[in-house]
Amino acid sequence: MSEEIVLQLENLHVYYGAIHAIKGINVKVPRGKIITLIGANGAGKTTTLSTIAGLVKAKTGKVVFEGRDITNKPAHIVNRMGIALVPEGRRIFPGLTVYENLMMGAYNRKDKDGIERDLEWIFQLFPRLKERIKQLGGTLSGGEQQMLAISRALMSRPKLLMMDEPSLGLAPILVDEVFEVIKKINEEGTTILLVEQNALGALKISHYGYVLETGSIVLEGPSNELLENDMVRKAYLGVA
Amino acid sequence: MNQGVFFLQNLFNALMLGGLYALIAVGYTMVYGILRLINFAHGDIMMMGVYFAFYTAVIFSAPPLVAAIVAVAGAAGLGFLIDRIAYKPLRNAPRISALITAIGMSFFLESFAVVAFGAVPKPFIQIFKDKTILNKVVMLGGARIPLLTFLVILLTLVIFAVLFLIVYKTKIGMAMRAISMDIPTTALMGINVDGVIGFTFALGSALAAASGIMWAMRYPNVYPYMGFMPGMKAFIAAVVGGIGSIPGAVVGGLLLGFIEIFMVSYFPTMSGYRDAFAFIILILILMFKPSGILGKKSVEKV
Ligand SMILES: Nc1ncnc2c1ncn2[C@@H]1O[C@H](COP(=O)(O)OP(=O)(O)OP(=O)(O)O)[C@@H](O)[C@H]1O
Numbered sequence: 386m387s388e389e390i391v392l393q394l395e396n397l398h399v400y401y402g403a404i405h406a407i408k409g410i411n412v413k414v415p416r417g418k419i420i421t422l423i424g425a426n427g428a429g430k431t432t433t434l435s436t437i438a439g440l441v442k443a444k445t446g447k448v449v450f451e452g453r454d455i456t457n458k459p460a461h462i463v464n465r466m467g468i469a470l471v472p473e474g475r476r477i478f479p480g481l482t483v484y485e486n487l488m489m490g491a492y493n494r495k496d497k498d499g500i501e502r503d504l505e506w507i508f509q510l511f512p513r514l515k516e517r518i519k520q521l522g523g524t525l526s527g528g529e530q531q532m533l534a535i536s537r538a539l540m541s542r543p544k545l546l547m548m549d550e551p552s553l554g555l556a557p558i559l560v561d562e563v564f565e566v567i568k569k570i571n572e573e574g575t576t577i578l579l580v581e582q583n584a585l586g587a588l589k590i591s592h593y594g595y596v597l598e599t600g601s602i603v604l605e606g607p608s609n610e611l612l613e614n615d616m617v618r619k620a621y622l623g624v625a
Numbered sequence: 626m627n628q629g630v631f632f633l634q635n636l637f638n639a640l641m642l643g644g645l646y647a648l649i650a651v652g653y654t655m656v657y658g659i660l661r662l663i664n665f666a667h668g669d670i671m672m673m674g675v676y677f678a679f680y681t682a683v684i685f686s687a688p689p690l691v692a693a694i695v696a697v698a699g700a701a702g703l704g705f706l707i708d709r710i711a712y713k714p715l716r717n718a719p720r721i722s723a724l725i726t727a728i729g730m731s732f733f734l735e736s737f738a739v740v741a742f743g744a745v746p747k748p749f750i751q752i753f754k755d756k757t758i759l760n761k762v763v764m765l766g767g768a769r770i771p772l773l774t775f776l777v778i779l780l781t782l783v784i785f786a787v788l789f790l791i792v793y794k795t796k797i798g799m800a801m802r803a804i805s806m807d808i809p810t811t812a813l814m815g816i817n818v819d820g821v822i823g824f825t826f827a828l829g830s831a832l833a834a835a836s837g838i839m840w841a842m843r844y845p846n847v848y849p850y851m852g853f854m855p856g857m858k859a860f861i862a863a864v865v866g867g868i869g870s871i872p873g874a875v876v877g878g879l880l881l882g883f884i885e886i887f888m889v890s891y892f893p894t895m896s897g898y899r900d901a902f903a904f905i906i907l908i909l910i911l912m913f914k915p916s917g918i919l920g921k922k923s924v925e926k927v
């Protein structure tokens with residue numbers, strides 16, 4: 386039985402001026418799965434997500450979403466088609482309240498009941514956000530901002546949720562919590578493309594992984610196999 | 626005339642003038658907050674708005690209120706178009722390019738007005754068939770306050786109430802505030818950023834036109850350069866209040882209006898320097914609190 390591919394990157398090349406940041410990568414994201422992209426600093430993880438999201442333009446190659454070519458479509462159109470990004474560094478709107486930040490995520494939705502239901506769902510995932518609903522986003526702690534950034538993305542009811550290093554800068558106990566939540570969101574039906582430097586955490590919860598090095602994919606495979614792979618263990622899991 | 630009455634009259638004049646500055650200042654501050662651009666053409670959009678009202682009333686013999694509404698809508702459209710044609714192509718260009726374009730747009734609108742409408746000032750009160758409304762006064766605590774002053778202050782209050790509702794209670798207002806914090810992330814929320822920026826230009830231009838029309842009823846000539854001085858002072862008001870802050874624009878506008886009216890009234894010998902006060906305040910603010918009264922971030926040099 387072949388699985389349905391939600392997102393596909395075909396021979397994608399991205400440049401920043403003369404810098405060749407992404408060098409012809411091919412990635413497939415099947416529906417209902419968690420796919421992870423791991424790699425060191427500067428490997429091109431953020432660039433890959435930004436290109437899918439429409440913030441950065443591809444030079445050649447294709448981004449195909451649900452069978453449609455969405456290469457270089459503007460960011461707001463990509464979002465309306467069903468792709469949400471939790472950006473690197475959270476990018477909470479500091480001067481908007483927690484509630485307003487969540488409503489920014491739901492900006493294009495008209496179904497009031499659905500929005501209410503999703504709010505309840507989010508408050509179950511992150512009870513702490515509910516207590517801080519009237520607080521300005523900028524006054525939240527780093528961990529709370531990450532929860533808000535994830536929740537804000539979920540409020541658009543995305544078909545594909547992309548996350549850029551959601552565990553970055555969090556205390557170890559929170560890191561586990563965030564990975565648990567990502568797993569839970571996926572089990573409730575959302576397809577996820579997860580970018581991480583925390584290879585162990587990402588591979589543990591994902592189904593399939595890609596290893597990115599200086600703009601190229603050097604290795605891919607089912608996550609449990611990557612966890613056993615010597616090269617991955619040496620370079621990314623700190624195991625000799 | 627006793628002191629109390631004199632004060633009362635000046636108070637109302639100051640509220641009126643300050644409110645009119647504030648209405649224009651809001652347009653500068655909203656555009657700056659979003660694009661970090663000083664829209665030097667803003668005062669000229671106000672001027673165009675006054676001409677729109679004038680010609681709608683004179684050519685189509687529309688009642689003043691209808692003419693005003695048409696003009697405000699026309700100015701909103703003009704502001705939107707100016708952004709689309711002149712500024713939008715420069716969104717990713719160095720900021721100085723957009724700034725120079727703004728100065729060019731200001732010259733263009735003024736020259737266009739000279740060619741299209743003529744340089745000779747036109748009496749704006751022509752738009753009123755029944756001119757007695759201009760001479761009606763209200764007695765208040767012994768002071769004679771022109772009815773027009775009351776109406777202008779009242780209307781300004783209503784407009785500001787609507788503006789604050791839009792900015793702080795509606796979805797598009799939330800998007801405007803979000804854009805002033807983080808443009809790419811706003812786009813990631815599925816929001817058409819250029820559409821919201823266009824709306825902001827339209828809104829600011831509408832307020833400027835409303836201010837200009839009320840201005841022209843009080844200082845009753847229409848001419849191509851009429852936007853320059855009010856525009857300049859409103860810009861100063863925005864900086865003094867803290868550019869990027871809408872409440873700041875209100876505070877700055879009122880402050881300028883009060884200082885101008887009270888200096889001239891209580892020190893009549895200085896009335897020749899009327900227009901200089903604004904610049905003196907600007908210099909003082911830039912020396913002692915460059916971010917403005919309600920501003921947070923440091924103001925960049927232009
Ligand atoms: N705006 C930019 N202009 C120029 N070069 C850039 C820009 N953004 C990224 N780069 C370069 O592109 C390459 C890939 O960067 P990218 O941010 O995608 O890496 P990353 O894998 O996300 O790294 P990290 O783990 O540190 O976030 C790097 O060499 C980086 O220096």
Ligand SMILES: [Mg+2]
Nearest residue numbers: 430431432473
């Ligand atoms: Mg990155």
